[in-house]
Structure formats: C-alpha cells, structure tokens
Amino acid sequence: MAFLSQSRGRAFGMKMAACLALGVAVFATLAYAAGTQIFDPKTRKWVEYDRKKARSYYAAHQQVPEAFRRQIVKFRTAEKPGTIIIDGNQHFLYLVQPGFTAIRYGIGVGRDGFGWAGIVKVGRTAEWPTWTPPAEMVARDPNARKWAGGQPGGPDNPLGARALYLYQGDQDTIYRIHGTPEPWTIGLDVSSGCIRMNNDDVTDLHSRVAVGAKVIVLMQGASLYKGV
C-alpha cells in the first residue's frame, strides 16, 4: 500500500537498495531548479536564501525567518488530526489539527539527490537519541567515521533533542524526523534525506505525535520524474 519515491543523485544507489529491500516502488526525479529566496528590505530585491544567508540571518536575529517559525495555519485536508505532512519544496512540516488547521513547522530537507517521497508512519521515537551513521556515510564522510559505533545523545548530536523514526510497515526506512544542533539550517536543502527541525520544534512535535501516526512525504522536486 504505502510506497517510497526518491529523487536522483548520489544517494540513489544506496537508498534504492534500501527501498528495494523493503519491496517498494522507487522513482527518480529530474533536476529541480527551484530554490528559496528571501526579500531583502535594504536592496528591495529577492536574494537566494542559501547557507551563507541563513547563517547571517540567524546570527543577526537569533531565529529563522518568520515563515519557518512554528505557527497555526489553515489546512484543508481529509487526513486525520495527528497526521504529519512534509512539503520539502516549501520546507514545511504540517501536523494536521481539527477544524481544517495544522501546526506548521520549518524544516531542513535533503540536498540535491537526497530527496524522497512516500507514505510511511512513525515507528518509534526517542529523546536525545544516539546517532549511528549509516555505513555509506561512514565511507564517504570522515567526520562520521569516528562515530561509526554511535554518538551518544546530547547538544552536539546531529539528531538533536528528539527523533521520530519513520517506518514502512515494520521496517525502518533509515529516514528520521529529528532535531539539530544547527538551527540556522532550517529552510535549507542540507540533509542526507532526513527531515530536520530546530530542537524546540521537534520537542513540541514529539509531544503531540503518537507512534503509528501516518506521515506523508510529498515529492521534493519538479514535475518530471521517471519510473525505475
């Protein structure tokens, strides 16, 4: 019933193998040229909201732009309250609430080649989780190598204050919704496919979500894709 789709790129082989192991359908998307921009009141122009801009904005304001802060929004859906909807293109995570509303949180998502889509569920959750980098990450990232045996939970842990582990049936998809020690990365395409939130937001989400909750991850990418 549920399935995963995933965008093209470097992680494709690794994650496709994982997806195929789960017996799910996999799709590749073509390049997605869109990006996030922020309106600069001084120049009165839209400028790219990239790593550098995000970091300087956070340093100046001690928070992310208003759009990426937690807020109640109108949300017309037939999905049950408690369902999580992830819109990686817009960098929003919605938690459906009664009365056609949702709590909207800002998120950081997978960089080019690491996006994916699917209908999954929250399989389990953890507070101040241990982070164990996957073997593929250990192989390609020297910084991950020293934590091959697992990094204990804490303020420097990449998973931050809470983690929601995404499952398909009884299988761990290897994707998580988690906190981050780098709150300025909210609104960016930075991760390896996980959905990151600032620690306050993921703690709030964790307190509201039940294990088993449905999670819909919308396609992160353009209108073109090809079946595999």
Next chain:
Amino acid sequence: MSSASASGSSSPSAPNRNRAAMLAALLATMLVVGCQSSGPAPDTVRNTGQTAPADLQLTCASAAATPLGVDSAAVLPVSSSQLDAQTFQVVLESGGTRANCVVDTSGNVISVQKV
C-alpha cells in the same frame, strides 16, 4: 496698468505655485509610501518552484482514489506545477498507476484523469 496688471497676475500665481509644490510633494510622498506598502514584508521568504500547496496536493490525492480504484490512503502526489494564477496540476501515483488532477486555489478539484 501693465505693471499693475503684472503685479495683479503675479500676486495670485504665488499661492498657486505653493499649492502646486505642496501637491507635488504630497504625490511624491504617496508614491513612496505606495511603493513601500506594495512590496513584500521584510524577510518574507518564497520558493521559486511554484509547486502546489500541500493541502491542495492532498485534496487531489483524495479525489483521485476513485478513478484509480484504490483507497485514498495509498495515493501519493508525486509532482505538481502551477498552470496559471488560479490552478495547479498534480500528478498522483498509486501502485504504478498514475492520474492527473487539476485543482484551483480554493481547493475545488476541476478534473481528475487516469493516465
């Protein structure tokens, strides 16, 4: 006469010039204020991809369940794009079968077609 006339003609033109100057200044101020208020608020963010809002994608997913012959819980939006100012197209997928859906910004599904 001529000087009186000149004097008589220059006397009312000074207030006119003042009024014109004030009017011009007022218009300039309105233009500046108008420009400022018509632009985005400072630090507004946007995405240049113009995909459909998440709730509209899910509205299409629900609407496509019947033509696809599946439960709406198994329909996933896999892509979307803006057709015009009022409508979006959403491509949906379920078990290898696709459907195209057109939905407007108010959430009204205009069409659903199995591909």
